Amino acid sequence: MNEPLLRVEGLRTRFETRGGVLHPVDDVDFDIRRGETFTLLGESGCGKSMTALSIMRLIPAPAGRIVAGRVLLGGEDLLSLPEAAMRRVRGKRVAMIFQEPMTSLNPVLTIGEQIAESVRRHRGLKGAAATRVVLELLDAVGIADPEQRQREYPHQLSGGMKQRVMIAIALAGEPDLLIADEPTTALDVTIQAQVLALLRRLQRERGMAILLITHDLGVVSEMADQVAVMYAGQIVEQSARAPFFAAPGHPYSRKLFESLPEIEKRAQPLAVIPGAVPSLARAFTACRFADRCDFAWQTCREVVPRWIRVSDAQAARCHLLDAEAIQQAPEHAPRPPAHLAQRQRTPAPVAPLLEVDGLKVHFPIRHGLLKRTVGQVYAVDDVSFAIGRGRTFALVGESGCGKTTIGKSILQLIRPTAGSVRFDGEELTTLHGERLRRRRSDFQIIFQDPFSSMNPRMLVGDIVEEGMRALGLEPDPARRRARVEALLDQVGLPRDALRRYPHEFSGGQRQRICIARALAVNPRLLVCDEPTSALDISVQAQILNLLQRLQDEMGLSYLFITHNLSVVAYLADEVAVMYLGRIVEHGTVDEVLGNPRHPYTQALLSAIPVIDPSARREVIRLEGDLPSPARPPSGCHFHIRCPHATPQCRTHYPAVTRLGASHTVRCFLYEADDAAEAGC
Amino acid sequence: MLNYILRRVLYALPILVGVNVITFVLFFVVNTPDDMARMQLGMKHVTPEAVEQWKQERGYDRPVLYNGAAAGMDRFTDTIFFDKSLRLFVFDFGPSDAGRDIGHDIRQRMWASLALAVPIFIIGMLTNITVALLIALFRATYVDVVAVVALVVLMSISGLFYIIAGQYLVGKLLHLVPISGYDDGLNAVKFVILPVLIGVVGGIGSGSRWYRTIFLEEIGKDYVRTARAKGAPEAAVLFRHVLRNALIPILTGAVVVLPLLFLGSLIMESFFGIPGLGSYTIDAINTQDFAVVRSMVFLGSVLYIIGLMLTDISYTLVDPRVRLN
């Protein structure tokens, strides 16, 4: 075998915080060969970014320090290099791109200058020669009109473009290894597909190795040659891609797969990993995963597992694979998985609970001395739908498409510009003051970010009962307290939580508190605005299960706002796909996800990285970015990115075409069919 | 741009009207001109005639807001409010209570003020930026800790101490430069050196500490990590990346005070006998010359508003993310 490009041996990094000393990287070893893609998979806080920064020696000093190990790049130990020599390695032999393209570029330098800085430093070029290379690089990362773009500043570019610029900077030194730390996490799924395709192409053309850090199994499946799974500062499994996806070796890896929401799992609760990731501040004397593992026995809680080779291509750190250790296991049978009771889906509704008709929310752009309105942001533009009692309606779209605005305008947190919102037959848009306040207990909202959705200066008990007090639902303090306790039971939190502060809880627990707070006023409709997108996969499964259970028990209706189509597939009854303020396709989950008709829906679905290689479809690559809702394109908003656009699309917005009992689409491709059917 | 400036001038008008009303109330409503006259003439043994004469000489004998005795427009224009307050809008400051032309005095004295204030401002800012950059270079080391404590000590010393001690040390003990006085033209230099030195040293404590915080905030940002990941040396990171971004708040924060430099420094000028607007104001306060104080208040507000305007414009010049409108 040839010598690996990068060999990491026994790497340990410590980090001092107010809470104590952490070891986010704790004895990590791996090899990366030339030209391969090595993915480091793990949930947040497992130390994967710190591993990358340690290789680059970019750990923020003095809080962080590499305390042990070697990082051999082509046989040379990077950790023993003097800082000046290390600078010649950074950007030249190893380059890195980061998760947040928005903040990773210097806002006051043109992108041309920022790329040129690297070109000058690592290729020794100056002046016109450097500019030429900059233009080549911009062209290589797929930025149109590089001559013009290189003179622009970062804020003039979209997120996807910025990430391309970051890649161009990284390529400037012609590195052997590119470290990409969650390069697409902050991007929309269609943009993610573009960037991943770009990385694949560049790797093929230049033969460089990529260390790709991600939390997304789909991305791993699309990109990886080698997979390493990180948990609590250590690599617990490493494998070539195929065996990993065929049979993951470590129980943690297996759980990750099982807790993914998918359409096939609709009828049952998702498997969950109980508990939360252990604190990295504690010293580990046994298996780090033992507390959360279904298979753990005495040995797991006492002895650190060895690194066991399962095959040439796969190895894991688990006693289950250790022939010696398993001998001591008691009559070992894996615990039966959590009850897989079949869910009873609510049949199609009789009368809808919420009807939204012709909803428009426009934000005026004001300007000048008298604050004249010079334009409108068409955040929501003529949207209609209905949600039945006990049903889940999902609203899907990329960021900026107006889905969150719809949620807030249903709750009258934002007043709609036009249209009607009827709840249980009563018009909400004309309700004001006291009458609206009294209605508010019927509909509640759960937000995306569990960290900012609770007042950090209030006790959990006060947070949960705030709604009851404000709406005067339970005037008696003792009974109110009792109800709060009951709610905490219901969402699976200990009762003593009510005398603690939000910051004492993990992200998933906070989301449970938010759910309890919403339930406190006995709502009939819950607007869930991306409630799981800030959470790790295993915690997401817990929350989705909870929402399912509550719906079964209480007959709640959900308006589920998300960009994650697999969550929709798992949870929703109906789905509407939004593009730039309008619903472009609407139907049941089976109709829309099983048989997408609108070109945008098709592209969106194809852009999602899929885990099962056999199910991989041809990716429909959408060019360009989402246009600004302040200046939507004429005609069909999608026509500038649509592979099927016709001249008609440029001038007219298509009407609603009915494709089935509940399946509708707004696209000219189907208008003719509809007309034909109607004619029959 | 022109459009923008016009709009800002329109915005400024109500503010100036507010300032005008505040000063008017302070100077003519809280105390009547009679009170002021008695004050000026010495509290005891003041005859009503003397008061009347004092008022008449200075134009304070008219009604405050509405002159019933006059005819036509004069009913409104022949009043204290019109004469003393509204005229300020066209920079007609009128005579001081001592009888001198305020406008003339201001035009004459502002050069001395500028000769002192501008060097303090420029040299001070450069010094503070340099000190702060040096500290930022040694961040999170022992040097940083010691330097910050030293800066806190420096900023805990009263400004008066800097002046008195500086004057004593450099002027009286070492006899390097004259202690006080002023001359026109190039000769001013030797009179200005000491106060400039003192002004700069006195400002290091708070100035450098503030800039250090700005630098450290910028150093913590993501783009700095990107620059390091490019392999840029520490000096390039600091100067190319951090300094350029940090200069945005530093420069724009400094621009606000730029026009106010005209007003000079009250303490410094009076200590060193420099005949600028600062000592002019101090003298007016000490002799209770209300007309001068009133004029300086209005002038100060106008300059501040110009400063705000310049700040907005300077943002568009140094920060590519900000555009006018």
Added chain:
Amino acid sequence: MIKPVILWTDALVYLLIAAVIAFAWYARGREHLRAPWARVLESRIAIVSLVILSAYLAVALLDSLHFRPALEQRGEQAQETYYSVEVLSALDVIARPLKERAEKTYSAPFATRLYAREAMEGPDGVTVWDYPRLRHGGAHLADPDAGRAGDIARRALGAAAAGGALWLLLAALVVAGIARARAEGFTSTLARVAAGRTRIPWRAGLFAAGLLIVLAAAAVRLAGVYHILGTDQVGQDVFYQAVKSIRTALVIGTLTTLVMLPFAVLLGIMAGYLRGWIDDLIQYLYTTLNSIPGVLLIASAILMLQVYIDTHPELFQTDAERADMRLLFLCLILGVTSWTGLCRLLRGEALKLREVEYVQAAVAFGVTRLRIMTRHLLPNVMHIVLITVVLDFSGLVLAEAVLSYVGVGVDPSTESWGNMINGARLEMAREPMVWWSLAAAFAFMFTLVLAANLFSDAVRDAFDPRLRGG
């Protein structure tokens, strides 16, 4: 017989103390309020600064208990008691010897003779031109030139020893208190404190307190027989003036922020949360006030106040009340010029917070606007308010000196460091230089400001979420 006098500033000082105690009581059981203060107390510098600040505060409080002593009754026929027009404070009673033992004019620290020569009649009847002995300073010495150094050393050491004993008692009490709170043995607690292994750095605090007590004891002992910091032009003891000035400085540093705080907080939050015309109005208000250069606004206001006070002498019973009114008004006008910055900050913060999800959630629950502002916004901007208040304190103390120098500060009859500097600067040109008034004022001011700055640094580190690591 005495008649208590509560000056306006006294009342506000009491109010402030009451508010601080009430807050401490309220915060006791609330972890999120207590935690940042606990972090402050973990810093050695903060503890030392706190000890120094407490010493200043104690002096200021003593000096805020005012009364008018009864005049001695003459004859039997007096039915009512008449009270002196002179308002005294508890501090004046303690320091009465210092106040009363005035010399003729300047004398240097620890001097036994006057600074200026004058004609004296010698023992032989010949008129000599020489430095006369002081009436009080070192008057007990038979031979001032020979015995002075030894006398000073003896007295200082004696007092220091007594101070040391006092400190030992204090230290023992503190350690016993800690031991009790932790249910631990006295000796083991003592060992931990001595080794500096406590979470709150008691050792540093006790060290600072010890130093302070010993110094103060020596100063008090020596001040009884010497003018330890000399005398000023009219022979007043400079040490007494410097100590009396403490109250003025603390009043300006704290009351100014206290009077402006309600406006800044209320208007800032209202502007940011309610938006619309309220926002426009409040913004207009603070931009206008801000546009007048601070010194000029203060100068105009104080000038006008002085005219008003002088033309209405009947409003004030005593000189002290008149001086106090000017002090209070100075605080007010300083407050007017300094609230705008905080108001703008709070407006910006409220603008951000109104879009935060927990506020949105509260709206969704139909929580009233008033309750959202008091329950959700206010607690979440309080750290900004606190940081501003402590940061402003030292700036205000320094500003007092400058304003008094310009002549628009406190009343000339009020003791303040600014007035001391103002009075002494004219004597700079004398040979030999009269430096002690200046030095005393600057040293007292510097110590206070430095302690306040260091303390405010610790407070900011503990409260500013941006500076909190991890």
